[in-house]
Structure formats: C-alpha cells, structure tokens
Amino acid sequence: MTDAAPGGPFGVRLRSAxxxxxxxxxxxDPHPALLESWGLGVSAAGVSEFARRAMAAFGDLVPAVKxxxxxxxxxxxxxxxxxxxxxGEISTAGALSVADAKRGDIGSTMAGYARAWxxxxxxxxxxxxxxxxxxxxxxxxxxxxxAADSGRGVFVLARTSNPEAGGxxxxxxxxxxxxxxxxxEVRRRNDAVSEGGVGSFGVVVGATVADPxxxxxxxxxxxxxxxxxxxxxxxxxxxxxxxxxxxxxxNISRHVLRAGPDVETxxxxxxxxxxxxxxxxxx
Amino acid sequence: MTDAAPGGPFGVRLRSAxxxxxxxxxxxDPHPALLESWGLGVSAAGVSEFARRAMAAFGDLVPAVKxxxxxxxxxxxxxxxxxxxxxGEISTAGALSVADAKRGDIGSTMAGYARAWxxxxxxxxxxxxxxxxxxxxxxxxxxxxxAADSGRGVFVLARTSNPEAGGxxxxxxxxxxxxxxxxxEVRRRNDAVSEGGVGSFGVVVGATVADPxxxxxxxxxxxxxxxxxxxxxxxxxxxxxxxxxxxxxxNISRHVLRAGPDVETxxxxxxxxxxxxxxxxxx
Numbered sequence: 001m002t003d004a005a006p007g008g009p010f011g012v013r014l015r016s017a018x019x020x021x022x023x024x025x026x027x028x029d030p031h032p033a034l035l036e037s038w039g040l041g042v043s044a045a046g047v048s049e050f051a052r053r054a055m056a057a058f059g060d061l062v063p064a065v066k067x068x069x070x071x072x073x074x075x076x077x078x079x080x081x082x083x084x085x086x087x088g089e090i091s092t093a094g095a096l097s098v099a100d101a102k103r104g105d106i107g108s109t110m111a112g113y114a115r116a117w118x119x120x121x122x123x124x125x126x127x128x129x130x131x132x133x134x135x136x137x138x139x140x141x142x143x144x145x146x147a148a149d150s151g152r153g154v155f156v157l158a159r160t161s162n163p164e165a166g167g168x169x170x171x172x173x174x175x176x177x178x179x180x181x182x183x184x185e186v187r188r189r190n191d192a193v194s195e196g197g198v199g200s201f202g203v204v205v206g207a208t209v210a211d212p213x214x215x216x217x218x219x220x221x222x223x224x225x226x227x228x229x230x231x232x233x234x235x236x237x238x239x240x241x242x243x244x245x246x247x248x249x250x251n252i253s254r255h256v257l258r259a260g261p262d263v264e265t266x267x268x269x270x271x272x273x274x275x276x277x278x279x280x281x282x283x
Numbered sequence: 284m285t286d287a288a289p290g291g292p293f294g295v296r297l298r299s300a301x302x303x304x305x306x307x308x309x310x311x312d313p314h315p316a317l318l319e320s321w322g323l324g325v326s327a328a329g330v331s332e333f334a335r336r337a338m339a340a341f342g343d344l345v346p347a348v349k350x351x352x353x354x355x356x357x358x359x360x361x362x363x364x365x366x367x368x369x370x371g372e373i374s375t376a377g378a379l380s381v382a383d384a385k386r387g388d389i390g391s392t393m394a395g396y397a398r399a400w401x402x403x404x405x406x407x408x409x410x411x412x413x414x415x416x417x418x419x420x421x422x423x424x425x426x427x428x429x430a431a432d433s434g435r436g437v438f439v440l441a442r443t444s445n446p447e448a449g450g451x452x453x454x455x456x457x458x459x460x461x462x463x464x465x466x467x468e469v470r471r472r473n474d475a476v477s478e479g480g481v482g483s484f485g486v487v488v489g490a491t492v493a494d495p496x497x498x499x500x501x502x503x504x505x506x507x508x509x510x511x512x513x514x515x516x517x518x519x520x521x522x523x524x525x526x527x528x529x530x531x532x533x534n535i536s537r538h539v540l541r542a543g544p545d546v547e548t549x550x551x552x553x554x555x556x557x558x559x560x561x562x563x564x565x566x
Contacts, residue, residue, distance in 0.1 A: 029391075029392070031391050031394075068392055070386075070393070070395030070396045071392075074395050074399040074405065076399070077360040077361070077363040077366075077406065078360070078406070081360035083360075084359055100392075102386070102387055102388055103353075104385055104415055104417070106447075106448075108312075109312070109351055109353045110353070111314075112354045112357050113353045113356065113357075122357065123358065124359045132415050132418075133451065134416060134417040135443055135447065135448050136445065136450060136451055137447070139445055139447045157417055157418070160418055162389040164389075164418065164419030164420070164422045165418050165422065167419060167457065167464060168416065168419055168461055169419075170456065171456035171460075172456070173451065173453065173454035177454075178461070181450060181451070
C-alpha cells in the first residue's frame with residue numbers, strides 16, 4: 001500500500017523527481033517469456049521475484065517505474081497482491097509509480113476504478129494511472145477528480161504507436177482528430193495551472209507516430225513509449241514533445257528487462273539510458 | 284475458478300442459454316452506496332455477501348450475469364479473490380459470466396489480459412469479457428484468439444449511451460464512424476460463421492443512442508445496457524438490435540439491485556423482466 005502521496009500534486013512531484021533523476025521511466029513487464037528467460041516460474045511467485053530484482057536494479061535510479069498491470073492480473077488475486085507490494089516498494093525507493101492499467105468506464109463505475117487506484121487508502125494506490133478514453137474524456141472525470149483530491153496523476157491515451165491505432169485515433173470529429181481532441185480536453189483540465197507551472201493530467205503519445213497531436217499547450221506530463229527497440233529516436237521524442245519535453249517521461253521497458261536477470265547488468269543499462277534521456281539540468 | 288468452458292463456442296452457448304432463460308442479463312455492481320443500503324460493509328467481505336445474495340436471487344433465472352470489475356478491484360487483491368469465487372458460482376448456477384472489465388491494450392500486453400480472463404486455467408476465467416478498442420480493434424486480436432481457442436467470447440465497446448461518448452464514437456475515419464468501424468471489424472472476425480449461425484465476438488451498444496451503428500450483419504451477440512432507469516425502451520432495443528435481436532443481451536442492473544437486499548423481492552423483479560425481455564421462443 002502506498003500511503004497518502006506527500007509533496008503536493010503529481011505534476012509538481014514529477015518535476016522534482018525528473019530534476020533529480022532524469023526523464024527515463026522503466027516498466028516492470030513480467031510477461032511469461034521474460035520470466036522464463038530469467039529462470040523464474042510463470043506464477044505470482046515468479047512475478048514477485050522478477051519485481052524484486054527489477055527494483056534492486058533501477059528503483060533508486062529513475063523518477064518513475066511503470067508496472068504493466070496485465071502481467072499481474074493474469075495470476076488473479078495472487079498477482080494483484082504482488083502488485084500491491086510492488087507499489088509500496090516503488091515509493092520506498094523514492095520513485096513515482098505509474099500503474100499502466102488503461103482503465104476506462106463511465107460514471108459510478110469509473111469512480112470505482114478511481115477509488116481502486118487513486119485514493120489514499122486503496123490497496124492498489126499508485127502515483128499515476130493510465131486511462132483509456134473510448135467512452136469520452138469526460139467519462140473519466142471521476143479519475144481526474146480523485147487524482148486532484150489526493151495529489152495523484154492521470155495519463156490519458158491519446159496517440160499510440162501500434163499500427164492498428166491510426167484508423168480510430170485519426171478519425172475526425174467536430175473538434176479535430178480524436179487524438180488532438182483528447183489532448184485538448186486533458187489540457188483544459190490543466191488550465192487552472194499558472195504560466196510555467198505544470199498540471200497533473202497527462203497524455204500518452206508514442207514516439208514513433210508521424211502525425212502526433214500538438215502537445216505544446218498541454219501544461220501536463222507526457223508518457224512516451226516507443227523509444228529504442230520500437231523505433232523511436234531521441235530526435236522523435238524532442239519533435240513530438242515540443243515544449244512539453246521537460247515534463248516528458250520516456251518509457252523504455254524491454255531493452256532494460258532483457259538485460260536481466262543480472263541486477264548489475266540491468267543497472268548499467270538504466271544508468272546509461274538515464275544519462276541519455278535527461279531533458280532538464282540536474283538540480 | 285471457472286473450468287474449461289463446456290458446450291462449444293460462446294455464441295452457441297449463449298443462444299442455448301437465451302432459448303432457455305430469455306435475453307435479460309443482470310449486473311452485479313456492488314458500489315459503496317448499494318452496499319450501505321443493503322446494510323453491508325464497504326469491504327471485500329461486504330462485496331462477497333452482496334454477490335451471494337444477488338446470485339441466490341437470480342443466478343438460476345438469467346442466461347448471463349455481469350460482474351462490474353471496478354467494484355471488486357477497488358478492494359485490491361481481496362476484491363479480486365471475491366470475484367474469482369463469484370465467477371465460479373455463476374457457472375454453477377448455469378449462467379454465463381460476462382466480466383465487465385473494459386480491458387484494452389496492445390500486443391503482448393493484450394495477450395496478458397487475454398490469459399487473465401479468457402484461458403481455461405486462469406483464476407479469473409469468465410465466459411465473456413468486455414474490451415475497449417481505443418487502440419484499434421486489431422490491437423485486441425490476442426483476446427479474439429484466446430476466446431476462440433477456449434470457447435469464450437468478447438464484447439467490444441462500440442456505441443455507448445453516456446453523453447460524453449458521441450464526440451469520439453461518431454468521429455469519422457476512412458471507414459465511416461468510429462462506432463460503425465468497430466462493429467464492422469468485429470463482424471469481419473465472425474465471418475467464418477455460416478448463414479444463420481452465430482459467432483462469439485460481440486459488441487456493446489447502448490439502448491438510448493439515437494444514432495446507433497448498423498448491427499444487422501454482425502452475426503454475433505450484442506450487449507445492450509441503458510434500458511429501464513437509463514431511458515431505453517423495449518422499442519429502442521428492437522430498433523437498435525435489428526436482426527441481431529435474438530442474440531442480444533439486455534442488461535439491467537440498478538433496477539434489480541435496488542430491489543435488494545431481500546432475495547425474494549429481487550427474484551420477483553428479475554422474473555418479471557425476464558418475461559418482458561425474451562426475444563426467442565422458449566425451447
């Protein structure tokens with residue numbers, strides 16, 4: 001369990017973490033093939049040991065750690081118990097936890113997901129949650145509200161790198177493309193933030209998309225997967241993030257985790273990447 | 284745990300269940316206000332007792348029971364343990380379980396969700412899972428494949444009733460509106476089904492939408508919330524479902540659950556609704 005998030009709103013805490021540790025976010029994605037290649041069981045116990053080694057390797061090096069919830073959920077309640085422990089360990093290591101759950105629902109049901117992930121007393125409380133806007137960004141308001149109340153954050157899927165995404169995310173509505181509308185609606189929820197400040201509501205945009213939405217006015221964090229093995233370059237990150245670059249978390253998971261199970265080897269990989277993906281001067 | 288789904292593909296099993304019990308699907312949505320009004324604790328133990336009473340009231344009356352996953356997830360691993368038990372009890376009662384989780388991700392991560400919900404040996408194995416297509420219907424292929432392999436089903440969100448949904452779901456891409464494209468892509472995955480047969484891949488369409496996608500060619504089941512307190516009428520259901528009417532599950536949750544906690548009172552409500560929402564002759 002993560003206790004009440006100290007230190008103010010998520011956006012501000014993220015800035016502080018990034019100033020100290022750089023802009024690299026590493027995922028904890030214990031999928032079966034990785035568990036096997038690490039010599040671990042394909043089980044909740046295997047996932048627990050995987051998470052322990054990953055945290056030993058980079059928990060104290062990066063500003064944010066992103067557990068991929070699917071790989072815990074596949075072991076049911078036993079997997080979620082491992083995730084509960086991991087979220088606490090991420091906090092203990094001084095990193096922010098980004099639960100990559102891509103939840104999305106409406107009304108009272110979305111409020112249930114918000115209580116699950118974004119409330120102080122929740123077993124699965126994280127620092128920020130990824131959410132999916134198929135039901136409209138407005139359907140996610142319970143998450144925005146819960147995050148604002150508890151100093152947590154939300155990353156809304158906007159434009160993703162996978163090849164099947166374009167048809168939907170580039171469809172055009174009354175306010176432009178779906179992807180741009182998502183960014184604009186999230187931006188509107190950060191509007192109370194003063195000039196030069198940063199909100200706690202962010203978006204997910206892949207580093208490999210040729211037609212990204214404009215992020216300059218977002219005033220919130222950006223979570224950007226797709227770098228490295230998936231083809232995105234440092235230049236892509238700069239191009240897509242624009243003025244949101246200082247508040248951008250570059251997510252790299254596979255490249256790091258494939259360097260395991262040796263903790264020191266993973267640590268070296270992360271140290272090098274952390275140096276490369278640092279967009280603000282060390283404080 | 285639900286054991287290996289017997290009796291063939293989900294679409295066929297659903298037809299058989301509907302012929303026997305009608306087209307009404309009831310949700311198990313133990314949100315905190317309901318728990319309190321039933322005199323139960325807002326806790327995993329309260330949720331467990333809520334589910335027990337709901338199953339006693341209607342588990343043997345309806346073809347399908349739909350647990351709303353958010354209201355279990357908010358208690359973390361303890362809540363998911365309750366859901367694991369409930370999924371088994373739904374099966375024991377002779378109903379099909381529809382886990383309303385609205386999961387959606389890409390590639391190996393979607394495969395993780397598919398293993399979580401659509402595999403025979405999964406602690407959370409259900410008969411059908413709701414999924415969300417913001418990342419493109421193609422991103423959900425791991426779920427379609429897992430469902431086909433294990434005789435389970437998938438319901439993809441297409442056009443929902445909530446007021447915030449229209450901007451995105453009515454946006455227009457190369458293949459028409461987002462909602463229609465989702466239906467068409469799901470339909471394509473049912474295309475191997477012969478004339479008059481039914482596939483296992485369905486869609487979610489709300490009963491209150493004025494501009495629903497065409498469902499006539501789907502050859503798969505339809506999950507339709509929004510009836511009753513939310514404003515949708517029997518005429519709306521008929522209009523929207525079209526020729527998919529026999530394979531349509533009309534979902535009503537609040538109206539039933541508010542009749543609790545008395546089991547017999549809920550049972551009477553469900554019996555009356557089951558009579559009203561029956562679109563095929565009793566077998």
